[in-house]
Amino acid sequence: MKSDKIVVCGGGGFIGGHLIADLLRQGHTNVRSVDIKPFSEWYQTFPEVENLQLDLQEKEACETALKDARVVYNLAADMGGMGFIELNKGLCMLTVLINTHLLLAAKKYGAQRFFYASSACVYNADKQRDPNVTALKESDAYPAMPEDGYGWEKLFSERMCRHFREDFGVQSRVARYHNVYGPLGTYEGGREKAPAAICRKVIAAKLSGKHEIEIWGDGHQTRSFMYIDDCLKGTQTILASDILEPINLGSSELVSINQLVDIVEDIAGIKLKRSYNLSAPKGVNGRNSDNTLIKKYLGWEPNVRLRDGLEKTYAWIYGEMTQRK
Numbered sequence: 001m002k003s004d005k006i007v008v009c010g011g012g013g014f015i016g017g018h019l020i021a022d023l024l025r026q027g028h029t030n031v032r033s034v035d036i037k038p039f040s041e042w043y044q045t046f047p048e049v050e051n052l053q054l055d056l057q058e059k060e061a062c063e064t065a066l067k068d069a070r071v072v073y074n075l076a077a078d079m080g081g082m083g084f085i086e087l088n089k090g091l092c093m094l095t096v097l098i099n100t101h102l103l104l105a106a107k108k109y110g111a112q113r114f115f116y117a118s119s120a121c122v123y124n125a126d127k128q129r130d131p132n133v134t135a136l137k138e139s140d141a142y143p144a145m146p147e148d149g150y151g152w153e154k155l156f157s158e159r160m161c162r163h164f165r166e167d168f169g170v171q172s173r174v175a176r177y178h179n180v181y182g183p184l185g186t187y188e189g190g191r192e193k194a195p196a197a198i199c200r201k202v203i204a205a206k207l208s209g210k211h212e213i214e215i216w217g218d219g220h221q222t223r224s225f226m227y228i229d230d231c232l233k234g235t236q237t238i239l240a241s242d243i244l245e246p247i248n249l250g251s252s253e254l255v256s257i258n259q260l261v262d263i264v265e266d267i268a269g270i271k272l273k274r275s276y277n278l279s280a281p282k283g284v285n286g287r288n289s290d291n292t293l294i295k296k297y298l299g300w301e302p303n304v305r306l307r308d309g310l311e312k313t314y315a316w317i318y319g320e321m322t323q324r325k
């Protein structure tokens, strides 16, 4: 029902902000957005939404957040790109408090659906050593050897969602996001991810006339990147589905970081001299999303071409950087 109370936790963040915009576009009238950041730092705010600034690591805050909630999206996490998660493992693990207290509150108030945003960082590191990857299928999360810190927290929280469903009837659904990118997200400050960071570096080179770029790692590491529109569609469809096990939500268009830079350079219309910082955080060597299951269940997979999504992302970051300048 369009009047059902929907709570977006982490609504001041990148994906949360876009999700709320999409819910409003669909005509939902009873949306609550919750985030720890001061309102001035939210990526998007909407006056027609009930906006709350709360620390969802606190149990009482989760109860305030989920009171009367019918649908809950848990997108709140203390996270960022590799530069953040490799250097802040303790902070990443503390996010376990958010999901724990939100699940307890969802149980208390009888929420009908609970979405949890997990990550490809749950996958076993041994399966990601070769840049010529075999795409990761859902069963590759076990035996467990996830990304230390952030990945362990995600894997544990996934598991908790499962047991709250089985034991207490909280109807949890879990998607494992693979690198989401798009406009209105973090592109500087240390928490940004590769697509935004590379757009920013290319734009900075273009604006300064200093045609050089530093790339983290040797540039051969491979990834797939999902555009925000695909993420929103997949998230809402998985939430409404009967898919009970965690499922991949990611693009299967694999590129190396060098190829990602090629595309952004092409969009910018410049060529840069590349240097490689081999001691910078770079994550696993290769990672892609096996989309067999999502295609089987939903007859769909994320399909926005990387080039198309990057054009929009580049344009937005360019606007931000030039306006500020």
Ligand code: NAD
Residues within 6 Å of the ligand: 009, 010, 011, 012, 013, 014, 015, 016, 034, 035, 036, 037, 054, 055, 056, 057, 074, 075, 076, 077, 078, 079, 080, 098, 117, 118, 119, 120, 176, 177, 178, 179, 180, 181, 186, 193
């Ligand atoms: P984001 O950092 O933009 O949004 C997360 C939001 O959670 C932030 O606004 C932050 O302030 C908020 N938050 C952190 N701690 C909080 C607390 N204690 N109480 C309330 N709010 C708190 O990140 P995002 O890219 O929008 O990611 C959303 C979710 O998707 C996260 O769970 C993330 O781990 C997951 N995810 C994202 C990606 C990606 O590529 N963006 C990939 C895999 C998984």
